[in-house]
Amino acid sequence: MITIREELESDIAPREALLDATFGDTRFAKAAERLRENHLPAKKLSFIAAEAARVVGTVRLWKIMAGRVHPAWLLGPVAVASDRRNRGIGARLMRHALSEAQRCGYRAILLVGDVLYYGRFGFTAEKTGALWFPGSYEKHRLLGRELIPGALDGARGLVRVACRPPANPRSGGPRRGHRPQGLIFAPRAM
Numbered sequence: 001m002i003t004i005r006e007e008l009e010s011d012i013a014p015r016e017a018l019l020d021a022t023f024g025d026t027r028f029a030k031a032a033e034r035l036r037e038n039h040l041p042a043k044k045l046s047f048i049a050a051e052a053a054r055v056v057g058t059v060r061l062w063k064i065m066a067g068r069v070h071p072a073w074l075l076g077p078v079a080v081a082s083d084r085r086n087r088g089i090g091a092r093l094m095r096h097a098l099s100e101a102q103r104c105g106y107r108a109i110l111l112v113g114d115v116l117y118y119g120r121f122g123f124t125a126e127k128t129g130a131l132w133f134p135g136s137y138e139k140h141r142l143l144g145r146e147l148i149p150g151a152l153d154g155a156r157g158l159v160r161v162a163c164r165p166p167a168n169p170r171s172g173g174p175r176r177g178h179r180p181q182g183l184i185f186a187p188r189a190m
Contacts, residue, residue, distance in 0.1 A: 002056065002089055004096045007046035014055035015048065022079040030112065030137070035074055035161050036062055042073065045104070047096055049080070049089045056081040059093040061101055066110055066131055066144070067157030073101050074159075075111040094121050098145070107151035110144050110159060118143055130156035 019027060027033060041060040049057030062074040075097060080090045098121060101109060111118060112133065115125065123143035131142060144152050
């Protein structure tokens with residue numbers, strides 16, 4: 001039986017191993033990683049899919065600014081263990097993360113991903129054309145989902161980290177000699 005729950009400190013090593021197995025070292029070269037490195041994910045918005053004591057899936061949200069005046073969440077990375085794919089675990093993680101982000105009162109979420117997959121969760125490139133990430137990425141893969149209609153209206157400029165202190169080892173964030181963790185941020189009410 002798969003359980004979706006908030007990430008615990010004891011999940012950090014298995015989560016990192018899952019991300020390494022899923023994405024390899026290329027995950028550290030991604031544009032979204034520039035926003036996550038050396039920062040912590042949003043409090044209470046990191047989730048694990050667990051099967052008994054085994055971590056089989058992960059998703060996290062990070063605080064960002066979509067341009068100058070649009071706070072938002074960055075979603076990712078999403079990963080499911082290779083021997084547990086095609087069982088709806090990724091979809092359950094996505095729905096849970098979206099529901100919790102909305103419950104927390106956030107207005108929009110961004111991610112870099114495949115519209116064929118993320119479109120079913122309401123993500124589109126419709127309002128992200130005037131936004132850009134640091135580093136290189138395929139622009140058509142910058143997707144957004146408004147949790148409140150109009151939340152991304154007029155969003156323009158660099159997507160950047162919202163102000164938050166750097167991660168520390170006790171919280172599961174990056175530490176010296178360790179590869180960085182991911183981060184997503186939520187938009188402010190207008």
